[in-house]
Amino acid sequence: MNATIELLQSHRSIRKFTEQKIPLELLHELIRAGQCAATSNHVQAYSVIHVTNPENRQAIAELAGGQAYIADCSDFLVFCADMKRSTNAAERAGAEVVRGTTEQLVVASVDTALMAQNVAVAAESEGLGLCYIGGIRNNPAEVSSLLRLPEDVYPVFGMCLGYPDQNPEVKPRLPVESILMEDYYRDDQEEEQVSGFDSTMNEYYRERSGGNKDTNWSEQLKPLFTTKLRPHMQGFLQGKGFGLK
Amino acid sequence: MNATIELLQSHRSIRKFTEQKIPLELLHELIRAGQCAATSNHVQAYSVIHVTNPENRQAIAELAGGQAYIADCSDFLVFCADMKRSTNAAERAGAEVVRGTTEQLVVASVDTALMAQNVAVAAESEGLGLCYIGGIRNNPAEVSSLLRLPEDVYPVFGMCLGYPDQNPEVKPRLPVESILMEDYYRDDQEEEQVSGFDSTMNEYYRERSGGNKDTNWSEQLKPLFTTKLRPHMQGFLQGKGFGLK
Numbered sequence: 001m002n003a004t005i006e007l008l009q010s011h012r013s014i015r016k017f018t019e020q021k022i023p024l025e026l027l028h029e030l031i032r033a034g035q036c037a038a039t040s041n042h043v044q045a046y047s048v049i050h051v052t053n054p055e056n057r058q059a060i061a062e063l064a065g066g067q068a069y070i071a072d073c074s075d076f077l078v079f080c081a082d083m084k085r086s087t088n089a090a091e092r093a094g095a096e097v098v099r100g101t102t103e104q105l106v107v108a109s110v111d112t113a114l115m116a117q118n119v120a121v122a123a124e125s126e127g128l129g130l131c132y133i134g135g136i137r138n139n140p141a142e143v144s145s146l147l148r149l150p151e152d153v154y155p156v157f158g159m160c161l162g163y164p165d166q167n168p169e170v171k172p173r174l175p176v177e178s179i180l181m182e183d184y185y186r187d188d189q190e191e192e193q194v195s196g197f198d199s200t201m202n203e204y205y206r207e208r209s210g211g212n213k214d215t216n217w218s219e220q221l222k223p224l225f226t227t228k229l230r231p232h233m234q235g236f237l238q239g240k241g242f243g244l245k
Numbered sequence: 246m247n248a249t250i251e252l253l254q255s256h257r258s259i260r261k262f263t264e265q266k267i268p269l270e271l272l273h274e275l276i277r278a279g280q281c282a283a284t285s286n287h288v289q290a291y292s293v294i295h296v297t298n299p300e301n302r303q304a305i306a307e308l309a310g311g312q313a314y315i316a317d318c319s320d321f322l323v324f325c326a327d328m329k330r331s332t333n334a335a336e337r338a339g340a341e342v343v344r345g346t347t348e349q350l351v352v353a354s355v356d357t358a359l360m361a362q363n364v365a366v367a368a369e370s371e372g373l374g375l376c377y378i379g380g381i382r383n384n385p386a387e388v389s390s391l392l393r394l395p396e397d398v399y400p401v402f403g404m405c406l407g408y409p410d411q412n413p414e415v416k417p418r419l420p421v422e423s424i425l426m427e428d429y430y431r432d433d434q435e436e437e438q439v440s441g442f443d444s445t446m447n448e449y450y451r452e453r454s455g456g457n458k459d460t461n462w463s464e465q466l467k468p469l470f471t472t473k474l475r476p477h478m479q480g481f482l483q484g485k486g487f488g489l490k
Contacts, residue, residue: 173277184393
């Protein structure tokens with residue numbers, strides 16, 4: 001296994017950071033590495049808001065469900081899917097632009113994620129830690145308003161970056177044979193595989209909690225799907241001009 | 246700049262591959278590296294179909310708009326957003342599961358992209374080349390049917406992997422100041438920045454074509470938005486149980 005693969009396989013979310021600040025030049029280097037990820041038809045359908053204003057950091061920490069590390073980390077970024085720049089460019093070049101398609105929602109969300117993951121890998125290669133913040137989608141309209149996001153731009157997730165002040169274990173993943181399938185989708189062993197992974201996760205939670213946390217993967221997933229998590233997303237996205245048709 | 250960042254910044258799509266095959270053990274290692282990417286609430290909302298059947302490779306090459314390297318590369322993967330496994334697991338654990346939300350479409354698409362980008366980085370760290378295939382969304386229903394994808398699973402993109410038999414230049418990206426914004430979304434210089442990038446791309450196309458290809462970024466974007474690219478996506482996704490509400 002080479003050093004890069006080892007780096008990828010040692011990822012874990014960091015939620016506690018030292019006081020040390022990331023030099024701005026390094027931050028730019030990480031973003032440039034992000035931009036080198038593949039992008040659908042070269043559209044580059046993303047913008048990144050570097051939130052430096054402490055009041056806005058605090059406000060977003062609360063809007064994301066009380067995640068204090070959003071305010072405390074060295075740098076907090078909001079990765080936005082952005083169809084505005086490219087559709088404007090095409091329009092100025094004379095195109096009669098069609099906006100608001102579900103295809104564009106997929107393109108922009110995927111472009112943004114590919115880009116962010118390169119930023120994450122680059123950051124970890126420099127000894128930084130990070131965690132993605134999906135919680136900004138708890139209140140995406142308020143976050144958008146704080147960051148003054150225009151139509152055709154939506155906040156997909158945030159990312160806390162900084163120098164780690166904790167060293168958590170790598171969290172187990174489903175066995176490769178559960179998710180990699182030859183030629184056809186195969187779910188004949190799904191229940192058995194999930195049950196095996198439930199045992200793995202049960203052991204992981206018990207060990208980390210000194211035996212106090214007796215749960216597993218399936219149990220942890222329950223609250224995510226029982227209520228309609230973030231039921232505002234369809235309306236919010238359509239209001240921003242995404243997924244209208 | 247460290248070696249990992251250098252690797253990230255040297256990415257370019259590879260569409261011509263040698264005959265050399267990727268060992269299956271290495272392919273599994275790449276997938277495991279992919280799985281170590283961050284995942285929303287540990288959902289791991291993806292499956293990967295390893296298409297080995299030559300007839301299906303050929304069929305997908307055609308369905309994706311005539312991309313022969315889908316049939317020719319060492320390994321072709323289809324990355325699928327998968328809400329089936331996790332919602333089934335929650336249901337078996339006793340949850341009254343809500344499916345079909347737009348939030349789940351975002352979660353699963355993002356999870357899949359983060360995972361795939363780690364696979365891409367891992368592959369390039371081993372000297373492999375790759376290109377993403379968004380073209381499978383040209384005919385997603387036919388691709389889904391070939392791969393027997395059930396409800397709550399949709400094919401986001403493909404990936405061709407193999408040993409490079411070409412050495413293209415790195416394609417320029419927007420300058421970092423166009424996409425990284427401090428505190429607020431700023432588009433007051435958008436037109437100027439795009440115009441500068443149009444010049445960069447014009448030079449890139451002219452150099453690569455010996456002066457014959459006189460175009461730029463904005464011009465290249467025009468056909469993407471003029472017609473409604475992949476207008477079937479909303480209906481297709483809803484048919485698969487994504488983005489219904």
